[in-house]
Amino acid sequence: MNWPLIAIRNILRDGTRVISTLLIIATGLTALLLGSGFMLSTYDSLQEMGMRTEGHLIIIDDNPAPLRGGSHQQLTLDNWQAIQTSLWNDERVLRVLPRAHFEGLIVNSNNSAVFFASGVDPQEEFRVHGPFLRTTDVLDPWIDPSKNQDVVLGVQLARTLNAVTGDLLTLKIMGSDGEVNQIAVRLAGTYQNGTPEIDDHTLMVSLTTAARLLGTNNISQLSIYLNQSQNAPALQAELQKSLNNVSVQSWQQRSELYHKVKSLYDRIFGVMGLIILVVVFLAITNTVSLATYQRREEIATLSALGTRPVRIYTNFILEAFLIGITATILGMLFAYTASHAINLSELMMPPPPGKTEGYPIFIYISWPHYLLISLVLITVVIGASLLATYNTTKINIATALA
């Protein structure tokens, strides 16, 4: 007996029910695929941002002095040039960027503001951030620190100070012994990240300028950028072994934003996915129960002829499976088409937590991920059918045939 063919005949016999069932499953799958495709692309861009901001690996002093006030406490990594030089010889390493973090007050004739600064390598720093740190009109002399003591400000900080490119500004910090050090700098441009903490309060100067102001060549961290992200864990382990008195961390260990946003989105998408699965489950239970009720005479006949309940059960599940497969293919096609349409339309998302700017919606299409989610959905469909048909094989034959 060709059971699949008989299942197909049964499916075709009940057109409206089948179409509504197909649409329920396909729509559910489309929503799941679009939602998770969006989630994956969001995680990817968050990772990208985390890596570009922090570097794949970060070397810090393994025993930073306890916080005491003043800014020198952040500058604990000495002898970093030696580490930097040795890392340059590793072919996995693309860039090694020193960063010296300090804080103080920035002053011009109109205004003053608290700043959080990084002393950086002026040639290399802006090359690693990509779209996550957009610079505006940064003057060329910025990259030649011997001539000028330049500063680049977060775009909002520049606005707060009412400062324009070329203006002279004063950076003041509290030295470790309590006296105030200051240095005059020229505004060479601004940058923008979209995060208020960065755009409103941060600035960058060259490492040379920072050293002059701080009175030390120590830095806070070395950020290591790799050619390929997948080399990070191995290199992290090697460096941790070979270097003394430092701690080698990955960007994940340092990036709080990534973890916060990811856990928020995990929950949102998790709940959304669960709701869709529950809705599909209930809808299928409902339609399959109705269908089996309408077919109780046929079930009773099969049973009267001596068909084992398992066989009857299997036939119903086979029908559910075939409907599930068809709906899944439909749903994948819907999702695939919709993803392309959305990606091409450049729709914008509202700003995520902690950001002032939205970002373009991008939806990933990956077949393993399509298959996995479809499998989950088909399992739900079959589970619902199992539940809905479970009792039908126990009907009273005589009553059903009466």
Added chain:
Amino acid sequence: MPARLSLNAISKHYGPESQQVTALNEVSLSLEEGEFLAIQGPSGSGKSTLLNICGLIDHPSSGDYHLNGIAVAQLNEQQRCTHRRQMIGFIFQRHQLIPAMTVYENIAYPLLLNNISAKNTRYEVEQILTTLDLMQRRKHLPRQLSGGERQRVGIARALIKRPQLVIADEPSASLDHQHTHTGLQLMRELNQAFGASFLIASHDPFVIDHCDRRISLLDGRMDDRA
């Protein structure tokens, strides 16, 4: 040799105690191997109920039923299913063909259930299709058939596995005289070749005359005037 079936004081009640309907009231009868028994009676007299109990698709409320000497009350659901599959052929009042199976598949189905080889199945089914004038219809689905054709398919499905007991509930209701005759002839052949017994509920004098013996039911009781 035990009787094919023997019923002793079988009763069947429906509904709650307060408003109980008694469909069968202490019916006793026996059917021998190779016997044709007609059951007569007006509508609602309990014929279908009696056939369902004999066919192991319903349970009596009280009384003893032995099928081929086996006490039916002792059988569990799975054993009842196996007995139906192996021993009993049903001809239902409303045909009850499987809608998604073709004529061929409907008739072949009982052989499939009993693990008969595809080759033998083909031979048997084609033979009975020819006898019952259904060869042209073998690839049709039940909804494409007339009432008479469906009933003939139902008869073929019941007889194809050569059951020891055939239970027929008003088998000739939608058949013309010619096909009723062919059907009865087939039953008689089965009866003579394999000793099959028949329990037939019918109003059709032609069918009743064909039987060896008849009983009458009235309000669930055996009517001795018949």
